[in-house]
Amino acid sequence: MTPECVRLHPAALTGTIPAVDAKSYAHRLLMAAALADVPTRIRCRTRSADILATVRVMRALGAEIEDLGEAFLVRPIGLCLAEKGLRPEDLDEVTLDCGESGTTERFILPIVAALGRKAAVTGAGRLAERPLSPLSDVLRAAGVSLSEEGVFPLHVAGRIGVGDYAIAGNVSSQFVGGLLYALSLQSCELVEAGESVGCDAVSTLELTGTVESAPYIRMTEEVLRAFGAEVEVSRDERKYVVRGADASGLLVSPGRAAVEGDWSNAAFWLVAGAVGAVGAGREGLAGITVTGLRPDSAQGDRAVAEILARMGAEVAGDAVTVRPPKNGRLHGLTVDAAQIPDLVPVLSVAAACAEGVTTFVNAGRLRIKESDRLATTAAMLRSLGVEVTEGETTLTVAGRAGRPLTGGTVSGANDHRIVMAAAVAATVASGPVVIEGARAARKSYPDFFRDYAALGGRVEVF
Template identity: 30%
Template sequence: MDVIVRPTAALSGSIGALSSKNYTTRYLLVAALAEGTSTIYYPARSEDSDAMRRCIQDLGAVLEEDEEKAVITGFGKHPKNVKELNVGNAGAVLRFLMGIAALTEEVHFVNTYPDSLGKRPHDDLIDALGQLGVEVEHHGGRLPMTIRGGKPQGGSITVSGEVSSQYLSSLLFLTPLLEGDSEITVTGDLKSKVVIGQTLEVLEQAGIVIQASEDYSKFRVPGGQAYQAKTYTVQGDYPGSAAVLAAAAVTQSDVTIRNLSPDSKQGERAIIDVLKAMQVPLTHENNDVRVQGNGRLQGLEFDGDTATDAVLAMVAAAVFAEGTSRFYNVENLRYKECDRITDYLAELTKAGARVEERQSEIIVHGRPEGVEGGVEINAHYDHRVIMALTVVGLRASQPLRIKDAHHVAKSYPQYFDHLKALGANVEWVE
């Protein structure tokens, strides 16, 4: 389905932040890898987290869920042999489970999104698993693929961090379960280091011991460990909230988002500091973020590697800022559900924004007067692109029609419901 976004002068009201997708998928996985029963309070419900739910159950976990919590009895280090797994369009879920699949005899990962996840590369993780004696049959580093494992041994592993930190996370979930100790060396410039911090945080909560160098270039993982069954509480999600906060920043607004911890290790928490630097009236007290927007923003420069999943929302806000904004160190945006530099900027240009593309930079020449709109937008099946383009549509002179906007459900199924509750003029159309 498509969404039509019409110009909206003002937003007001209060919503609760979505539960974190990144933490939910990690907690679901460590609960499945534990022997015993774990409880996860306030897990996210989205296509990505549901993909993890589905796959861990296929691998032998037992999951019972109500509105407040998920209760999971894990399979430990002995996942069930299954013929195939379908991760949908969830790249992180695929990569995490490529590691866990090494504990089974053979798993075939199907390719149900050939125009999105099916285009994304996984070569660096395939190479690393090969160093553990795991055979991977693949198509140029992409789906579909078959993993033949069984009894991988620990040892010395080298993995590139140049494209994605998810390859390293996959190894960090797997190697504690192997018989021997492992040493992981990361080559190149590791992307999204802050997300590795989240992985290590969850592993520690699950009772796993890992020794990491300060720069995350080397890891020593004792083998023969066991995940412990625990109780977890999922925190509020900054990546999804970033788009709502950006929407409040570019309009006349009085919007509060609840349950966003100022102490969170989510890198996308930087949206708070970025909006403040753009001179948006904003307070963050008692887990509540309140934006009293006046539609006036100042341009800035920002290192986007620390907050990958909030960059598109930041760029959307910068479209309406005074002066020029520069978001640098963002090349890994090219390896997401779509090329979030080339594809996103093409659609922004179509809407009337003035933007420039570099290999690892996005440059925005602000238009405080707003953009023309009045066009149909291709969001490239990408939830982050859909959310960010919606922000732009609120300040366009003419409506924007965003194609296939239902793919927002990958991470934030309630996104348009929340915006409408705040007063946004958005409408679903066939």
């Protein structure tokens, strides 16, 4: 259980910890499995609120998902409806509660439209406020009706078909991911002389403007291909050609799949390893090792290792170990956040411990996450004595060059990444740090404070 409020006492974290399962992959694998032909066993041990939101939504659409503890066994929607003699087009409107998960919502809208189902999409926290346009524009132009955006429930009806689509690449990669799923589900069988000779449901999707969060689109492509989809991408990653499924309109299950380790959440430990000695003495030099991360992962957030190395931290090994620099001093730098938005809150803590200034640029989309993360990251650091300047799309952090952060009270801003970044900051503070709303960590890392304590963190729950 994630605690509601915590008081953290300064202590360097050291030791070895396994990575939690990557929620971005878990979402994609669970959805693909629910849209496939036969059951899939997905190895996944993390039960975060977001992963459970996707499980809930796929169940509501008709999939049977058994929680085996270490894995999910997914019996797909098509199979389960057919067993009950139900046709998707005859079903009533279904309520899909996405919780606070943007990925779930932005993927499920085009998927529902590809299935031709009627749905009332709901959610919690800031989800209703997070943008849906330009995805909603594409869906409407394709003939899908959507009720007013910004209020739940969002009613969806109608069908998106084969076509040539274009969408801006700089609002959310999740729109692109959802559309790639929808186009992969189009069905059309080419028959010659009474024999099936393939599929003619070929669609294109073009990305316009700058493309941000591109690694997440690559993860989507990877999972779709593992489920038999034909997705081709141009060399500049701006144009996708997607061949739909055969007459069945189903993806092809590989039978088994496994969710890899989460670099975005490992980043909290890796930064804690990098800042270890700054405020807490030599024991921090031992660093932190995170196991279960793929060094060749498509997750863009694996860049955290390279960025910490550029700041001067010692980074080594396949089980990734990060230690503070030998002289105990990290140094500031410029970080382009366009492809790695989720790293900014925690990297800002490394920046606060460094010598010199760190500027995060191209970070505008942080404003449309679980909180306005440029504002809430700045507020979190300011509560701990750090000087921060917030620009429209930038964040500039004045490093304290070895002077510890102060203790203080931080609002978790109902944002898991702010809560976890504040907890890392607390390891190098001069006094206790209270985090209000620490429970938000459960969105991606329900056992965060258990693992924090296991690494030597001093956690008081109240």
